[in-house]
Amino acid sequence: MMTATGLLFGVSLLAQTGGLAPALSDPEIERLRALVEAGVIPRAQLAKAQQDADRARLEVLVRRLLQQPDLLPDQTTDLLRAAAELQKAEFEALKRQQELISIGAAAPNSLVDFRDRLTFADKQLDLAKTRARLVEEQARIVSAEGRLDELIDEELAFWSEGDPAQWDADILEIDAMYFAEFGKPLPISAAGSTDLHVSMGFDHTGRFDVAVRPDELEGLFLMSLLEEWDIPYIAFLSAVPGQATGPHIHVGPPSLRIDAEMMAKKLKELDELLGVQAPAPAPEQ
Numbered sequence: 001m002m003t004a005t006g007l008l009f010g011v012s013l014l015a016q017t018g019g020l021a022p023a024l025s026d027p028e029i030e031r032l033r034a035l036v037e038a039g040v041i042p043r044a045q046l047a048k049a050q051q052d053a054d055r056a057r058l059e060v061l062v063r064r065l066l067q068q069p070d071l072l073p074d075q076t077t078d079l080l081r082a083a084a085e086l087q088k089a090e091f092e093a094l095k096r097q098q099e100l101i102s103i104g105a106a107a108p109n110s111l112v113d114f115r116d117r118l119t120f121a122d123k124q125l126d127l128a129k130t131r132a133r134l135v136e137e138q139a140r141i142v143s144a145e146g147r148l149d150e151l152i153d154e155e156l157a158f159w160s161e162g163d164p165a166q167w168d169a170d171i172l173e174i175d176a177m178y179f180a181e182f183g184k185p186l187p188i189s190a191a192g193s194t195d196l197h198v199s200m201g202f203d204h205t206g207r208f209d210v211a212v213r214p215d216e217l218e219g220l221f222l223m224s225l226l227e228e229w230d231i232p233y234i235a236f237l238s239a240v241p242g243q244a245t246g247p248h249i250h251v252g253p254p255s256l257r258i259d260a261e262m263m264a265k266k267l268k269e270l271d272e273l274l275g276v277q278a279p280a281p282a283p284e285q
């Protein structure tokens with residue numbers, strides 16, 4: 001289910017951004033191609049224009065994906081691929097410029113700009129890798145919540161039901177007490193529902209995930225607070241070797257499952273938020 005919807009989402013985003021393939025119908029490139037064929041300009045000029053266009057397209061795609069606050073796993077794959085391609089393209093552009101300088105066809109100080117661009121592409125690739133790791137960790141957390149019964153049976157999770165009737169967790173107060181104890185804010189990894197939860201079939205509205213291990217001091221402190229205030233929580237324990245359980249503390253009752261129809265509706269809303277072209281919806285009653 002995750003793959004199908006994630007794929008659907010990823011494909012629609014790539015379709016809109018033009019994907020990673022070089023655009024063959026760029027009018028400027030076509031114009032230059034015609035000039036090369038007519039023998040008016042050298043072929044190298046067309047190659048350079050094509051390389052510049054490819055870099056510009058990759059830049060847009062990388063920036064767009066990095067700016068998106070809530071990436072899905074398939075989108076991080078697109079991001080990593082685009083950021084790596086961009087870094088390679090910048091490296092090659094730098095090498096070409098060095099060759100031009102060495103034959104006296106470009107000014108030596110023109111290299112600065114190429115170096116800056118490569119440095120920036122390196123940083124974006126690092127950022128992309130960090131984002132991909134975070135999304136992977138987040139996906140493990142959501143997946144663990146989806147296997148709650150199984151993990152409870154295996155003693156890898158336990159559920160403190162608290163008072164489910166009035167579990168209005170005052171997360172700010174919890175955060176303040178956590179800060180007073182540890183001198184750092186509560187590491188909330190998911191507040192409420194996220195695109196990732198929706199794409200994996202969960203409604204996480206009103207719930208919080210806190211990235212602390214229940215078997216470490218921070219986790220034990222948080223659980224004692226939640227118990228004192230009768231707030232429901234689920235503790236997901238540290239991973240056993242070879243099994244990724246996404247250790248964390250989920251504050252609130254278990255997430256609700258989203259049915260397939262609701263999930264499709266939510267994913268469509270996300271597409272619309274991103275401005276992805278979608279067929280006009282049928283009028284609703």
Ligand SMILES: [Zn+2]
Pocket residue numbers: 145204207208209250251
């Ligand atoms: Zn949760």
